[in-house]
Amino acid sequence: PSHRAGPRATLRDVTQTPGFPHDEALFRRIVEDSPAAVVLLSNEVAARVLYVSPRIEAISGFRPDELLTQPGLWISRLHPDEGPELGARWAHAVESGERFSAEYRFRHRTGEWRWLRETSSAVREPDGSIRYRQSFTEDITAERFAEAQAERSEARYRALVERLPAVVYVDSNDVEPTSLYVSPNAREILGYAPEDYLADPGLWNRSTHPDDIASVTEAWAPS
Secondary structure, X not given: OOOOOOOOOOHHHHHOOOOOOOOHHHHHHHHXXXXXXXXXXOOOOOOOEEEEOOHHHHHXXXXXXXXXXXXXXXHHOEOOOOHHHHHHHHHHHHHHOOOEEEEEEEEOOOXXXXXXXXXXXXXEOOOOOEEEEEEEXXXXXXXXXXXXXXHHHXXXXXXXXXXXXXXXXXXXXOOOOOEEEEOOOHHHHXXXXXXXXXXXXXXXXXXXXXXXXXXHHHHHXXX
């Protein structure tokens, strides 16, 4: 469109261009359709909830009005192993005016633990004082589950690889390759630890019999 701002334009630039619709309903719809819950908080250690978008109910199981009228509700649902650290980090953000960002476990209304990601930034008055904090909270449980599954899968296959009766290695695709991974049984079979190969790219060739160097080189990088 002709009114489109340049690539470095801010939201303020865009909304001030001619023809941009200035209407509360539009901005309310943008906020309420966001996949993250939008929360406005007072800039206090014991923060007061000033506004919560409806999305919070899908994320936490609690309605906006419950969070607005029950100040300690959110904190009471934090995982006990993480609550104190989160409280200390929040207090630091409030006192310093810095951004707050954290991933933590939250007990959903159903009783199940959900992983949430929260980021909070200070919204300032023209004189630089902090008017309130604007937070975005999103459910990252599925993302965390996928990461955990991937880690378990990697650990399982790594264990299988490292039990093979052969040395397994991964090299860069170069004429004179660099070792990227060498299985632990290299020490038993070849007499050198995996870290020796990782630290010294020429070790493999120096350990090869002189009569075999040419054939090995040709097999690796045919001329």
